Amino acid sequence: MSRYLVNKFLFTVDRDPEWVERYREDPRGFVAWWEAEKANSLLNCHSGEASTWLAFEDEEREALATHDYVRLFELGAHPFLTLTLFIAMFERDYDEPLGFQKEYARRLAHFSLPYPDIAT
Amino acid sequence: MATLAAVIASTHHPFYYKTSTMPPEERPPFAEEWITKVTAFRETLTRAAPDVLVMVGSDHFHQLWLDNMPQFLIGKAPFYDANFYNEEREFGLPRMRLKGHEELSAYLLREGLDAGFDLAFSNELRVDHSITCPIITLRPQADLPIVPIYTNIFAPPLPQPARFVQLGRTIRQLIEAWPSDLRVAVIGTGHLSLELGGPRQFGPHGPDPEFDRKAVEWIATGDIEGCLSEVTLDSLWKPGNATHGFMDFMLMMGVAGDGVKADYMDTVDLFHTMEAYFTWYPKEAGA
Known part of the structure; x- marks a missing residue:
């Protein structure tokens, strides 16, 4: 379980307009690139330093590579991070106001309390 | 000593700015x-008539992150830049710069x-919509210096609800003992x-x-005991998965005082959340 790294992916992509577009257009390629090049970047630290141990589990990589926000919810990704990034990528494809957000809720409708643990 | 001029607790709805600044003919029906x-x-x-604003809010994974997450943090800086790219993108919030009261x-x-x-501290803090929304709603001229206080209501493990209340009580005691002639809200x-x-x-x-309905009653009547008897970190999942943000209201109940009724209260039912607004005037404030 590398819930922290899934959150780190969502967090770093969401704050970069160029990455948002790259992730929208080529999710599998972008996730592979990010894991290889960025997963071990220490945020808020000197740029020359990096971690050495961070990698996705297969199911996490696959959920990210398929834009599967339902599976991300199930895996305990932080719901706010997932929602914010996916709104940035897909709200534009819906004509009705909040259309994407409402579909997002419908696709999660089979979850009941307690929701998957989000603690990291 | 400083005067506690007002205690204000509010929801922060990031769409208020967009809703209130769009042309009237384009506004949604609930806008007016x-x-x-x-x-x-x-x-x-x-x-x-405050001179300085102590602003309690919670960073939404903007500057504060899981590699180094404080539970309670006070900003100490001469200025606070405000709002982030993803808040401009999603909510249409403007970039702002607020003065600090170091x-x-x-x-x-x-x-x-x-x-x-x-307490953690930050000497270079960019504040997000949990602090800029109440500036936009309550002090849009953004002319007063602020002290931002961030709480972790977002990234478990969280402090207990009672700790938020205790911090609120302490903030009040400290402000009332501050050797200054300023009016603090x-x-x-x-x-x-x-x-x-x-x-x-x-x-x-x-x-x-x-x-x-219950939460508004607890806040409006200052029923800290009743609130603490029902609200736990576990129970807050039931009303909604982001409801731990209610603990910032509990902190403000601690500032306002046990059993102290709000002098002003209002609510607005919106499409996905209820807005709620409360103001207390401490007796000695002379507001």
Whole structure:
């Protein structure tokens, strides 16, 4: 379980307009690139330093590579991070106001309390 | 000693700015009532004539992150840039720059540490919509220096609800003992029942109207004991997965005082959450 790294992916992509577009257009390629090049970047630290141990589990990589926000919810990704990034990528494809957000809720409708643990 | 001029607790709805600044003919049907109520709420701060604002909010994974997550943090800086790219993108919020009140920040940090709160601090803090929303609703001219106080309501493990209340009580005691002739308003924002990124999000009203009704009653009557008897870190999942933001309201109940009724209260039912506005005037404030 590398819930922290899934959150780190969502967090770093969401704050970069160029990455948002790259992730929208080529999710599998972008996730592979990010894991290889960025997963071990220490945020808020000197740029020359990096971690050495961070990698996705297969199911996490696959959920990210398929834009599967339902599976991300199930895996305990932080719901706010997932929602914010996916709104940035897909709200534009819906004509009705909040259309994407409402579909997002419908696709999660089979979850009941307690929701998957989000603690990291 | 400083005067606690007003205590204000509010929800922070990031779409208020967009809703209130779009041309009237394009506004959604709920806009007029919302703007009217916010304008009336703003007056409750204006009449308190504050000199400095202590702003309690919670960073939404903007600057604060899981590699180094503080539970309670006070900003101490001469300025605070405000709002982030993803808040411009999603909510249409403007970039802002707020003045800081470093002397009060330093005082609250020193005295807060000595009072038993191991407060984190930041000398370069960019604040997000949990602090800019109440500036936009309550003090849109953004002319007063602020002291931002961030709480972790977002990234478990979280402090217990009682700890938020205790911090609120301590903030009040410290402000009232601050050797200054300034008038201080404490403004804190949180949420009632709220779901984000879950199956109950963006419904026709907040996810748990019964919780909202009870929460408004607790806040309006200052019923800290009743609130603490029902609210736990576990129980807050039930009204909605983002409802831990209610603990910022509990902090503000601690500032306002046990059993102290709000002098002003209002609510607005919006499409996915209930807005709620409360103001207390401490007796000695002369507002």
